Amino acid sequence: MIEPDINAFKHWEKNVQMNWIVKHYSKDLYWVIRPIVKTHENADDVLQNTFIKIYKSLGSFNYNSKLFSWLYRIAVNESLNFLKKNGKYSRGETLNEDLIAALKNDPWFDGDEALLKLEKALLKLPPRQQEIFRLKYFSQKTFDEISQILGVSTGSLKASYHLAVKKIKQILNLL
Amino acid sequence: MENKHNIENLMKSLKSGYKTPENYFDELESRLANGMKKERAKKRFLYSLSVAASVLLIFGMSIFFLMKKEDPYNQNKTGFSHPVSVNDDAFFDDIDEETIEEYLVDNGLMDEIYDETEININ
DSSP states (O other): OOOOOHHHHTTSOHHHHHHHHHHHHHHHHHHHHHHHHOSHHHHHHHHHHHHHHHHHHGGGOOSSSOHHHHHHHHHHHHHHHHHHHOTTOOSHHHHHHHHHHHHHHOTTBOOOHHHHHHHHHHHTSOHHHHHHHIIIIISOOOHHHHHHHHTSOHHHHHHHHHHHHHHHHHHHHHO | OGGGSOHHHHHHHHHHHBOOOTTHHHHHHHHHHHHHHHHHHHHHHHHHHHHHHHHHHHHHHHHHHHHHHHOHHHHHHTTOOSGGGGGOGGGGTTSOHHHHHHHHHHTTOHHHHHHHHHHHHO
């Protein structure tokens, strides 16, 4: 995971900082957002909003955490806010059904029924376990990197991950 | 049948099911940079607008107070603060004679008026 030299980064002009973030993290942030909002169109909108939010709040970044952890939190919050605010989606269980329906109709999703079942199973996991799955497979982060991003120990992450795998297997049997 | 699959392989297939338009990531950088430029321009515009509005407000208030200060009618209403208004009879329309006379006597202006009248007669 690329991280800037924080001592140099904090003295850069805001525009230079933003250009660096766009250049190094736009793809990573897209893959944080896409599995949450599901469709490409939504992900593109949320990504733009995320960068505007980053631009506006860059001055408040306190450099105590890793830069990507901070950006990751903004991207996740923007994605969840998008789902809450967007009238197309309801909440709770129906939100999951709406998301699966949106994904099915997304011209930029090319998955069969088995993958849609897996999506449904993932949505049934607790939020933290979903996060671990998204970071591991969509953002392709290692457990060490996920541990830095989420601020939890690697051991606890691995335990959560294996528990989630077990749950998914159970859910898939039930579907 | 899902149990036959390894979850890891399934997850990898799931990600590969998520497509993006061709060259999306190549163009993304410049699109986001343009978005930032627009945001900066918007911020600059809003800043200029607020500066212009403040300047306009300060200018307007200065003009207002200046006009209020120089308005002789207004001065007259607040109590004959300047002798200039005394020479214009029009300002005494709604003040009774007694008050005017009292003011003139109190300020030693009664004699002055008589003197001027005498000069005018001569």
